[in-house]
Amino acid sequence: MKNSRFDATVLTLGFAFLYIPIIILVIYSFNASRLVTVWGGFSLTWYREMWSNQGLMDAAWVTARVAVISATIATVLGTLAALTLVRFRKIPGRLLFSGMIYAPLVMPEVITGLSLLLLFVSLNVDRGFWTVIIAHTTFSMCYVAIVVQSRLLTFDRSLEEAALDLGCPPVKTFFRITLPLILPAVLAGWMLAFTLSLDDLVIASFNTGPGATTLPIKIYSQVRLGVTPEINAICTILIGLVALGVIAASIATKRNEVRRQRDEQAAAAG
């Protein structure tokens, strides 16, 4: 097959581009030398340093919690927003609504961050953990909405129509039919929201407060002072954790698939 050889080449080159910088990063986390481009032999010094760096560990914990909570809220809100955009076209203030979905994407992060900071200041809200979550949810729900909307727009509604015609209530139809069909987009949305939250430096810097320093804020201040391989070490651990998560998820998916196939075979035989 010509296609499959082309596809394999594309994926190999694409993933090489994505992974080589990361691999270099991982390799240099085991570098005995403090210089990032000079190899001074294998060492675990930076892992020990990282572990005893309380500020870095706290920042990592804050970032993980912020990302999970804000991605989850953003996925719910973003999916509802996508449904509103595609299905309920005659709501009052529709133009304002779609404007509010698209404008946060356009807004430089500096402005989203600063404008929210000013809102929190004027409402007398203490800045910290929850203000960062609100800020991240607000911009990432719009990305979720776009991804889910793109799916909803080219989605075959006949199954939904059939369910409604047969008297299935709309809410039940949504959970039994629509949601499973758009699930890949919803999950892609969650992942997008999660990575956006994890990566965000600018908006978090504005809306954070005492005790809620995220990892990007910590790293940026260190990059400006000159990076220490400790950061490489914490990234290597994050990559390792994520890789474990991926393996666990794919095993779970595989097991599910095998079970479904067995059920189908059993049903066909019976």
Next chain:
Amino acid sequence: MAIDTLSPQPPSKPEPVIADPSRRNPARWLVVATPYLWLLLFFAAPFIIIFKISLSDTAIAMPPYTPVFEGFGKFGEFFSQLDFENYEFLASDSLYIKSYLNSLRIAAISTFLLLLVGYPMALAMARAKTSLRPILVMMVILPFWTSFLIRVYAWIGILKPEGLLTLLFQTVGLLGEGEQVQIFRTDYAVFIGIVYSYLPFMVLPLYAALEKMDHTLLEAASDLGCPPWKAFWRITFPLSLPGVIAGSLICFIPITGEFVIPDLLGGADTLMIGKTLWTEFFSSRDWPLASSIAVILLGVLVIPIVYFQNQQQKAG
């Protein structure tokens, strides 16, 4: 007419049929109101504040601007204090205009490069075996769970004159002993950094569109003697357009306001509006001027997008 009920319904007809049962449903209002109110409070309201500040005067204080709007009782005073001097300043200094134009240029070139790199990847992923697809999706996302800053920093180590790329080229023999790769602190480094950082935002929507494509269409085309390239342009690409549009929007828009990549990889002459804005905020501490920069940037970008969105919804 019997023929009418048998023939496929015209596009306008299904709407009231579906809308009627849900219109009476309270869940419908929950669906609409929840994201609506959230965005009104946390996006629209703050935007009014930023717009207000763009019209106020700079002050050496905390916060560093003169409050313009003191309350509803002082409407006269409010209007007398409004002025557009920040906007006049932006128009008079060519630095800002150059920043805007250069940001748009860099964002346009980057988005094109991203499509060039991302489309074949998304297509290959969508054509992969079903069991392999979730793994490929995770492989695209995996590098991006690590910090964005460190990935940009990793590129500094690769691209800088005494970095790993120079070492590689010298080993291969593309460069002589004393020669060095001169990419770092140029626009090329910015393009590499942007394509690297935004690739999943391009690949994921493209993949979402390509993955649900009906492959029997391509089989039919090939059975009828259509060459693969023609089939791609006539069938695959048009069907993936929602993904192309979503991916391009998701990339082009934030790239225009990008700060970190031009700051860390670009040169002093890499003017981008996000960087200019950051400098005005954090170095010059001129909040009103930076707010004006943002208001103009929003004006430049949001109108074509809302327009385009309306076109897309009409088509959908």
